[in-house]
Amino acid sequence: MSKHLTDFILHLADSTLILGQRNGEWCGHGPVLEQDIAITNITLDLIGQARSLYQYAAKLINEVSKLSESEVPPAEGFKAASEDTLAYLRTEREFKNFLLVEQPNSDWGQTILRQFLFSTWQYYLYQQLKEKGSDTTLAAIAEKSLKEISYHVRWSGEWVIRLGDGTAESKKRMAHAIQELWPYTGELFLPAPYEKVAEVDFDKLKPAWFKKVSDVFNEATLLVPQHVYMHTGGKTGTHTEHLGYMLAELQYMQRSFPGCEW
Amino acid sequence: MVYLLWKDLTACEWITGSQRVLTGVSFLTFDINYRNMVFQDFENKFQDKIDNEIKIEPKDWMPESYRKTNLRQISQHAHSEVVGMLPEGNWIGRAPSLKRKAILLAKVQDEAGHGLYLYSAAETLGMSREEMTDDLHSGKAKYSSIFNYPTLTWADIGAIGWLVDGAAIMNQVMLTRTSYGPYARAMVRICKEESFHQRQGFESLLVLSKGTKEQRTMCQDAINRWWWPALMMFGPQDSESQHSEQSMKWKIKRKSNDELRQNFIDMIAEQIKTLGMKLPDPDLKWNEERKHYDFGEINWDAFWQVVKGNGPCNKQRLDARRKAHEEGQWIREAAMAYAEKKMKQNNY
Ligand SMILES: [Fe+2]
Ligand SMILES: [Fe+2]
Numbered sequence: 360m361s362k363h364l365t366d367f368i369l370h371l372a373d374s375t376l377i378l379g380q381r382n383g384e385w386c387g388h389g390p391v392l393e394q395d396i397a398i399t400n401i402t403l404d405l406i407g408q409a410r411s412l413y414q415y416a417a418k419l420i421n422e423v424s425k426l427s428e429s430e431v432p433p434a435e436g437f438k439a440a441s442e443d444t445l446a447y448l449r450t451e452r453e454f455k456n457f458l459l460v461e462q463p464n465s466d467w468g469q470t471i472l473r474q475f476l477f478s479t480w481q482y483y484l485y486q487q488l489k490e491k492g493s494d495t496t497l498a499a500i501a502e503k504s505l506k507e508i509s510y511h512v513r514w515s516g517e518w519v520i521r522l523g524d525g526t527a528e529s530k531k532r533m534a535h536a537i538q539e540l541w542p543y544t545g546e547l548f549l550p551a552p553y554e555k556v557a558e559v560d561f562d563k564l565k566p567a568w569f570k571k572v573s574d575v576f577n578e579a580t581l582l583v584p585q586h587v588y589m590h591t592g593g594k595t596g597t598h599t600e601h602l603g604y605m606l607a608e609l610q611y612m613q614r615s616f617p618g619c620e621w
Numbered sequence: 622m623v624y625l626l627w628k629d630l631t632a633c634e635w636i637t638g639s640q641r642v643l644t645g646v647s648f649l650t651f652d653i654n655y656r657n658m659v660f661q662d663f664e665n666k667f668q669d670k671i672d673n674e675i676k677i678e679p680k681d682w683m684p685e686s687y688r689k690t691n692l693r694q695i696s697q698h699a700h701s702e703v704v705g706m707l708p709e710g711n712w713i714g715r716a717p718s719l720k721r722k723a724i725l726l727a728k729v730q731d732e733a734g735h736g737l738y739l740y741s742a743a744e745t746l747g748m749s750r751e752e753m754t755d756d757l758h759s760g761k762a763k764y765s766s767i768f769n770y771p772t773l774t775w776a777d778i779g780a781i782g783w784l785v786d787g788a789a790i791m792n793q794v795m796l797t798r799t800s801y802g803p804y805a806r807a808m809v810r811i812c813k814e815e816s817f818h819q820r821q822g823f824e825s826l827l828v829l830s831k832g833t834k835e836q837r838t839m840c841q842d843a844i845n846r847w848w849w850p851a852l853m854m855f856g857p858q859d860s861e862s863q864h865s866e867q868s869m870k871w872k873i874k875r876k877s878n879d880e881l882r883q884n885f886i887d888m889i890a891e892q893i894k895t896l897g898m899k900l901p902d903p904d905l906k907w908n909e910e911r912k913h914y915d916f917g918e919i920n921w922d923a924f925w926q927v928v929k930g931n932g933p934c935n936k937q938r939l940d941a942r943r944k945a946h947e948e949g950q951w952i953r954e955a956a957m958a959y960a961e962k963k964m965k966q967n968n969y
Contacts, residue, residue, distance in 0.1 A: 380714065383722075386729050387710035388941065390949025392703065392737055399730040406723050413719070443718045467952050524962065525955025532951070612717035612775055619832055621717040621775075621825075 365419050366553035368497070369445065370455035370594055372412035376446055377602070378460035378477055379405035380609055382470070390467050397514060401474065404507040411500045413442035447613035451596075451603045455551070458593040459543035461602045468522050468529065469536040475515035476540060476572065480547045482508050483567040484559065491558055516575045523579025533581055545589025552595070671872050676802035679745040687871055691801045692746040693762075694873065696753045699739035700764035702732045704757075704938050708772045709781060717775055724821055725778060731814045738810060742803040758943050766924070767854050769932030776829055776836075776843035782822015784844070784851040784889065790815045791885045792855070800872040823892065830896045837898075844893075845901040852916075853924045855882040861921075883913055890914045 382402040389395030417440040460477060464470055485508060488494075488501035522529040548565040576583050592598065612621070663682050670677060677683055706729050713729065716722035740750045756762035767785055772778065793815060797808040829840040856862060856878040868874040876884075886905075893900055904917035926932070 376719075383713045383726060386713055386726060387706035387733075388945045390945065390952040392733055392740075394952075395706075396730055396733045396737075399726055399733070403723060403726050403730070406719060406726065410719050410723070446719055447717075466948070521959040522952070522955050525959040526951070528951050529955030529958075608714045611715045616717075616833070616835060619717075619836060620828055621721055 363553040363555070364494070365416050366455065366551075368412050368416040368419070370551065370553070372409045372416060372445070373454045373456035374460050374477070375405045375412065375481075376409035377454070377456040377605065378473070379409060380605055381460060381462075381464055382474070384464055385470065394467075398470070401507075401511050401514070404504075404511070408500070408504045408507070409446070410442050411503070413445045415496050415500065417441050417445055443613065447610045451598055451606055453596060454598065454602060454606070455594050455596060456598075456602075457543065457546050458590055458599055459540065459546065461593070461599060461605060462540065462543065463601055465539070466532060466536070468532040469539060471515045471518040471522070472533065472536045473540055474511060475519050475575065476544055476547075478508055478511035478515055479568050479571050480564075482512050483564050483571075487558075487560055487564065493558060512571075519575050519581070520579040523576070523581040530580070533579065537576075537581060537584060541584045541587050542590050545587075546591045546593055549589075549591055549594070668870075671800050671870075676805060677800050678802045686867075687873075688746050690868060690871070690873060691804060692743055692748055695739055695743040695746070695801075695804050696748070696756070697763050697765075699736050699743060699753065700757045700762055701768065702736035702739060704764045704768045704942060705785075706732050706736075707938050707941055708768055708770070708934070709778060711772045712775060712778050715775070716778075721825070724825075728782070728818055728821065731818065735811045735814070738807040742801075742807045745803045754946065758939070758946060760930070760939065763928070765854060766927040766932060767850050768938060769927050769935045770846070770850055771934050773846070774839050774843060776826065776839040777847065779822045779825035779829065779840070780843035780847040782818050783826055783892075784822075784847045785854070786815050786818040786822060787889065788851045788854045788885050790819060791881045791888075795875050795881065798872075798875060823896075826896055826898075830898060840896070841898050844898055848901050849919065849923075850927075852882055852886070852919055853921075855879075855885070857921065857924075886914050886916055 379402050382398055382405065385398045386395065386402065389398055420440040457477070459473060462469075462473065482505070485501040485505050489498050489505060492498040519533065523533045524530070547568065548561050550559065550561055573583050590599075664684060667677070667681075667683060667687075670681075677687075709725065709729050709732075713722065713725055716725050740753065743753060744750060753762065757764065767788075772781070790812065793808050793812050797805055797812055799805045799808065826840050826844075829836040859865060859877045859879045862878055865874065865877055869877070890900065890905060890907075902917045904915060906915050907913075908915045927935070930936075
């Protein structure tokens with residue numbers, strides 16, 4: 360097993376989980392009941408995808424005979440790595456999610472924009488993972504997830520258009536959300552050391568993502584920002600201050616009551 | 622459609638009314654008799670249907686107070702589903718495993734779905750969801766008081782599933798046979814999901830009950846705090862209940878508050894044995910003669926305090942609902958504006 364592959368899978372899993380954790384904050388607080396249900400549906404999909412990825416990473420980790428090789432040893436009280444040790448017992452320096460997904464929720468416009476930017480990235484990346492198929496497990500996870508992701512792209516894209524081209528206020532809010540989130544999109548296409556073996560074709564990924572995003576912004580009468588400084592570091596474990604608090608909440612039970620079954 | 626029929630009836634009244642004006646006082650008694658006859662006829666037919674277990678449908682004639690009672694009950698029920706998302710939603714971020722997080726998200730989402738079905742059922746009685754929501758936010762409409770208690774530990778999530786959804790089911794199974802068609806049908810769908818919630822809640826407590834000392838303590842503590850409020854969910858004792866008698870005659874309800882409460886206690890008193898936990902009632906004891914469990918006195922003062930708004934979370938829950946609604950305003954407006962724009966474009 361290559362440590363690079365595990366890290367790549369953890370990066371995918373962490374990004375999905377952390378966005379799910381953020382979206383979960385909306386549950387019970389959505390702008391209308393139907394949309395509360397819709398965002399929770401997406402959250403459920405994201406948590407489900409994260410679980411498949413963590414399970415696969417755990418399997419790879421447990422297969423390694425020399426555990427010292429792994430950055431993520433099975434934690435104390437656990438016989439082996441599992442989806443839960445990986446999600447609940449790694450620290451903020453070990454999490455490899457994008458900075459984009461850990462940004463705090465502000466308004467609904469920002470939430471659906473973040474979803475759209477992320478899901479579109481996920482869509483084109485997972486296409487690659489599915490088509491290359493050099494790793495059959497990952498290809499299978501990608502294929503299964505793509506059905507959900509296509510819906511997420513459509514749903515969030517429709518919201519971007521609706522709010523961009525809605526009222527003067529909604530347009531202003533969307534423009535603001537773009538300003539806030541755009542600086543975190545550069546990282547989506549910046550290969551991390553572990554990605555060289557994962558065979559992601561970034562030269563294809565970025566233009567595909569950019570075209571889709573531009574098309575939707577166009578229809579939404581929103582502008583694509585130019586010459587923006589891009590923040591990076593999430594993929595290699597250097598996060599914004601927000602992630603620590605998210606993990607404190609996410610991991611609270613496992614940290615307070617180590618080694619319990621739930 | 623209810624209104625059309627109502628208009629018909631009012632038309633009858635108008636005719637008799639104008640006759641009264643035209644022909645003077647001597648016809649007054651006749652007119653009132655005529656009016657009563659019309660009413661009596663409708664009412665008899667209505668009660669006949671109920672007695673013969675024929676469902677009342679939105680288009681059918683119904684007494685105004687039947688409509689109002691159903692509307693009040695169904696909209697309250699809808700509000701309860703929606704406000705009920707909050708105490709459980711409180712633990713989504715902290716669920717102790719990914720599996721539990723997914724189960725909890727799905728459960729809270731189900732409750733939102735229940736809210737939707739019920740608002741639709743209530744709308745057939747002539748009130749819009751917007752009006753109902755406004756009534757919730759203004760405090761005019763009520764929701765189940767159980768959701769005004771806080772979820773303090775993870776075990777509360779299991780306890781809510783087991784006890785609160787469990788108590789809700791008792792009531793809702795009965796309501797699958799309620800006389801108002803749309804309400805009964807909504808209940809059939811909802812009941813399936815609620816019994817799933819109850820099993821999940823119980824199973825979650827079962828894991829705690831087999832866990833560490835801390836987990837068992839957490840489990841018992843949650844049961845202690847949720848038991849009495851769950852019993853209060855069935856409403857006041859029959860002797861104190863205002864609406865019960867008429868509701869039974871109209872088959873809106875088919876069992877009294879006390880009957881349902883007793884059924885619930887009998888069920889839980891057995892199920893708790895599997896958990897190896899205790900219900901916080903020293904007077905709880907099987908009564909061989911009655912073939913039911915006897916139980917201690919319920920603190921109704923505490924119940925009425927929560928109903929009046931003095932529960933630990935009344936303010937917090939309503940504030941959260943109002944905030945979601947207010948912050949959703951610009952989104953709903955934008956969605957509407959966009960839809961109108963598209964409609965115009967398509968028409969040209
Ligand atoms: Fe429900
Ligand atoms: Fe439920």
